[in-house]
Amino acid sequence: INNNITKFILLGLAQRKRIKNMCFLLPLWCYIAIWMGNLIIMISITYSQLNGQPMYFFINYLALLDLCYTSTVTSKLVTDSLSKSNKISYTSCMARLFAMHFFGGIEVFSLTTMAYFQYVAICKPLHYTVIMNRQRCYAIVGACCAGAFLHSSAQCLLTITLPFYGPNETNHYFCDVYPLLRLVCTKTYRVRILVVANSDMICLVTFVVVMLSYFLILYTIKAYTAESHTKALSTCSSHILVVVLFFVPVLFIHIRPATTLLEDKVFALFYTIIAPMCNPLIYTLGNTEMKNALRKLHKIYSY
Numbered sequence: 001i002n003n004n005i006t007k008f009i010l011l012g013l014a015q016r017k018r019i020k021n022m023c024f025l026l027p028l029w030c031y032i033a034i035w036m037g038n039l040i041i042m043i044s045i046t047y048s049q050l051n052g053q054p055m056y057f058f059i060n061y062l063a064l065l066d067l068c069y070t071s072t073v074t075s076k077l078v079t080d081s082l083s084k085s086n087k088i089s090y091t092s093c094m095a096r097l098f099a100m101h102f103f104g105g106i107e108v109f110s111l112t113t114m115a116y117f118q119y120v121a122i123c124k125p126l127h128y129t130v131i132m133n134r135q136r137c138y139a140i141v142g143a144c145c146a147g148a149f150l151h152s153s154a155q156c157l158l159t160i161t162l163p164f165y166g167p168n169e170t171n172h173y174f175c176d177v178y179p180l181l182r183l184v185c186t187k188t189y190r191v192r193i194l195v196v197a198n199s200d201m202i203c204l205v206t207f208v209v210v211m212l213s214y215f216l217i218l219y220t221i222k223a224y225t226a227e228s229h230t231k232a233l234s235t236c237s238s239h240i241l242v243v244v245l246f247f248v249p250v251l252f253i254h255i256r257p258a259t260t261l262l263e264d265k266v267f268a269l270f271y272t273i274i275a276p277m278c279n280p281l282i283y284t285l286g287n288t289e290m291k292n293a294l295r296k297l298h299k300i301y302s303y
Contacts (some may be wrong), residue, residue, distance in 0.1 A: 005183075010033050012077070012173045013265060024081030030273050033076045037280030038063040040294070044204065048293040054132035055121065058114055059283055061141060065110065066276035068283035069103035069266040072096050073174045073272045080173070089165075093175040098156040104271075105148030105202070108250075111243055112206040113140050119240060122232045123220045154198050158191055172265060172274070178253075179264075207247050214240065238282050245275040245282075295297035 007241055050056040077098065088096075121128050165185040172179040177195050181188050186223040214236065219250040221232045247268040284290045 004166075006090050007087050007168060008090065008175065008180075008183075010080060010087050010088060010170045010173055010175070011169060011171045014079055019124065023030075024078060025075055025239060027077045027081065029079060031070070033279045034070050034074070034273070035067065037263060038067050041280045041283065041290075044290065044293040045054050048296060050293055054128075054134075054137050055114070055117055055132070056289075057137050058110065058117065062110055062114075063280065065103060065107055067278055069100070070272060070276040072099040072103060077269060079172050081130075087094045088175065093180075094156060094160055098152050098177045099160060100176070100272075101152035101155045101199075102148050105151040106144050106192045106204050107246065108202065109144035110141075110149050111239075111246065112209050113144065114239055115210040115243070119213045119217055119235050122217050122236070125247070129262075151198060151202060156193055156197070158198075160184065162188070162191065172268075176268075187225075203247070203250055207251060210243055210247070238287060242275070242279055242280050245270050245278060250296075 044062055045051050045056050045060040045063075050058065073096075076088070089153075104137050117132060124131065144302050159177055159180060162181075162184045163186055164180075164183055167183055170179040170183060181195075184191075208212065217232070217236060224232065249267040252267050284294060
């Protein structure tokens with residue numbers, strides 16, 4: 001497909017100068033907090049005995065994933081907030097679209113896998129170490145990456161085959177399929193169906209799997225003692241909160257016809273910036289083992 005468009009203009013979160021300046025400081029502060037929080041999580045787990053446990057192996061892996069995922073979006077948002085014209089080349093836009101869906105897809109599949117981890121840990125505790133051995137953890141990570149690669153490749157291929165001849169301004173702060181579809185100079189009905197089938201079905205199926213895992217957990221722990229019941233719920237609570245912060249905004253945007261709303265930018269902030277920033281706090285504040293690992297790390301670096 002030959003395009004007249006070589007650059008896109010991202011209108012960002014706001015066009016007014018005062019609000020735009022605020023839109024620089026807030027994402028910058030969040031971006032710094034994301035890097036600091038997730039790096040602390042990664043160092044704490046790596047240099048402690050927690051790294052040998054499957055759940056913490058995945059938390060460590062998710063922290064690295066959050067850094068990669070949010071960097072594809074937040075870094076551009078921060079730099080655009082300082083520039084007068086938020087231009088991005090066609091090639092860079094497609095590359096960022098692929099990267100965002102790739103890392104986002106891995107995160108979706110990984111959060112779903114962690115729900116299964118919780119189910120095995122609580123409902124089959126005696127078989128947990130056998131089922132979730134390190135080789136299987138690596139295999140799951142590989143499967144998540146392969147699934148995300150197929151998803152992002154499909155999204156990218158659907159987009160680069162579209163003709164862009166006319167307007168090049170998109171009312172968003174990052175390159176995504178739905179906002180770009182509004183700029184296409186032809187009917188996009190079939191493409192919209194394929195986009196919905198690809199993105200929406202993945203979001204819906206993985207969310208149903210997560211909910212089913214927790215339904216089975218709640219059904220199983222009914223027979224437990226009150227103390228075990230409370231312990232099981234506290235173990236699941238952090239992951240449930242992470243899932244809600246990430247999945248609810250994603251479902252709002254994707255589980256509907258392929259259209260864009262003004263509210264989409266606000267909801268996108270939750271799964272691109274807010275969730276990666278909150279994840280380190282969620283995983284540490286209510287987790288005794290993580291707190292102990294952080295204390296040990298603090299003692300090491302305080303000497």
